[in-house]
Amino acid sequence: MPDQHSTLRAQRRAETQRVIQAHAVRLFTGHGYDATTVADVAEAAGVSPMTVYRHFPTKEDLVLVDQHARLVAERIAASSAAQPLVRRIGSALIDAATTLTSGGSGNSGDSPTTNEQFLLARLRLMISTPALRARHLDNNYALQQAIVDALGDGATDSDTAFRTQAAASACLAAMHTALVRWSEDDGRTDLPDVIAKALAAAFGEGVLGTGPDA
Structure with missing residues (x-):
């Protein structure tokens, strides 16, 4: 067969x-x-x-090859187009992080899981190695484009395309801040939770539809 x-x-x-x-x-x-x-x-x-x-x-x-872009694009494609852009993108970033860390430890002070340890090691290499930092930026642009493509908006509307690209870029900046914080914390915290907090700090508590402003 x-x-x-x-x-x-x-x-x-x-x-x-x-x-x-x-x-x-x-x-x-x-x-x-x-x-x-x-x-x-x-x-x-x-x-x-x-x-x-x-x-x-x-x-x-x-170091850099992973499934992140594919996972994020799949989550976005499966989300409702009626949701705000930042909510669709942010939720997809959190869901992908949950998959990549296999649930994580979830509690401060707990030891990272095997998948978290692997992701943490890769992240530290990206941060500390100049050649990897440069390529990581390229990967970030590729992830941004994958997000824009998955949203499926703005193919003929330049204003919509601009808003989509800006939303994707801003969400990825918040995620990068979360990744650095998670690395500094030696992976003891729950990565999806750290990403959610970074998104809330950047866009407001109701960005993911769970806060008082949702």
């Missing part, structure tokens, strides 16, 4: 990618990003350098 075979291939590819990236982040964290080569990552993962490059075309991709 071709569909079943395609699914199995996709699953194997995703698992290989996950293993390679996990080893890469571990080595970058332990030995330094600049001191670790792609060959080092390949050896640790038990694959060839060519296999690494097949999944991650650049060294930076070993």
